[in-house]
Amino acid sequence: MTAASTDRPEPRPLTAADAAVLFHSLAGDEALIVAVSGGPDSVALLALLAEWAGQGRPRLVAVTVDHGLRPEAAREALMVGELCAGLGVEHRIKRWLGDKPQTALQEKARAARYALLAEEVRAFGATAIVTAHTADDQAETLLMRMAAGSGLAGLAGMAPRSAVSGIVLARPLLGIVKARLVATCQARGLSFASDPSNDDPRFTRIRWRRLLPELAEAGLSAGRLGQLAHRLARADEALDRLALRALAALPAGGGGGQRWFDFARLSQEPEEIVIRGLALVLAAAQDSDAEAEVPRRLARLEDCTQALIAAAREGRALRRTLGGFRLSLAGNGVLSLAREGRRSRGVHPATV
Incomplete structure (x- = not known):
């Protein structure tokens, strides 16, 4: 043999x-x-x-x-x-x-x-x-x-x-x-x-x-x-498209250096779509293409999104910072974004 x-x-x-x-x-x-x-x-x-x-x-x-x-x-x-x-x-x-x-x-x-x-x-x-x-x-x-x-x-x-x-x-x-x-x-x-x-x-x-x-x-x-x-990569592209579609269906607006959208409605989507939706909103709010390309730590993005989802479902107000922005969730589920000062970046558990 x-x-x-x-x-x-x-x-x-x-x-x-x-x-x-x-x-x-x-x-x-x-x-x-x-x-x-x-x-x-x-x-x-x-x-x-x-x-x-x-x-x-x-x-x-x-x-x-x-x-x-x-x-x-x-x-x-x-x-x-x-x-x-x-x-x-x-x-x-x-x-x-x-x-x-x-x-x-x-x-x-x-x-x-x-x-x-x-x-x-x-x-x-x-x-x-x-x-x-x-x-x-x-x-x-x-x-x-x-x-x-x-x-x-x-x-x-x-x-x-x-x-x-x-x-x-x-x-x-x-x-x-x-x-x-x-x-x-x-x-x-x-x-x-x-x-x-x-x-x-x-x-x-x-x-x-x-x-x-x-x-x-x-x-x-x-x-x-x-x-x-x-x-x-194929799955990532598909999920991004779903997140964009979910964002497009939300009441939203902005002006004077601020943006807002109905986060409570977004939070009804699967968690992955909510995380991606928030990331896309933050990227769109950047001042330049180069700034939008700067990666965020996924763990911080997830932590912030999960805290916002919990607050939105309970009807609580909440404040966080992420990616150079102050995020303010109102009790009615509307999330506002405004640029923060240059000195503190990241996510901090500052609640209201």
């Missing part, structure tokens, strides 16, 4: 036909910034995009951000430039200058990277930044957010296309595992760099990355986690 083979099939390189499907949503863009670090994910993305865009689709500019954190980074950026020259793609190098932070380095480096890429979006007149986020990145993001106690919006993970501060981010490879991109580079004879920080266990994401093989052995693969994120 022969034991069954447990060998897994070799990852299949991506083809031009695969790329045509993956990049279909980018066909309407006039010009794209491609974020290329020099790692296998972004090198494969660049090669596939260059081949695809050579058929008359969007103009491309590849941008490499040198964070100045490793001496090898400058050489790797030049390597990307050589690759771009061979592919006929314009290449630009952006440098993160100044002193580097001692804490939350990865998060701040990521913010700096997107700020520098956004500069090139405006300079080039591009319509989006294309990144090489993979199914593995999506799985890591989902696990990190689960551990942080995120709600549905967070667990939906990264979207294939989203906007940050008015800049569109396109992630066409979210459904592709990293191994296939490595295989793509190898099949095309493309050199790529390896960043040692991608294996540094000091960083939270890397610790989760190290768990992925063990989770995959138990059936929780990157593909399964990505599928879960997609399903949660």
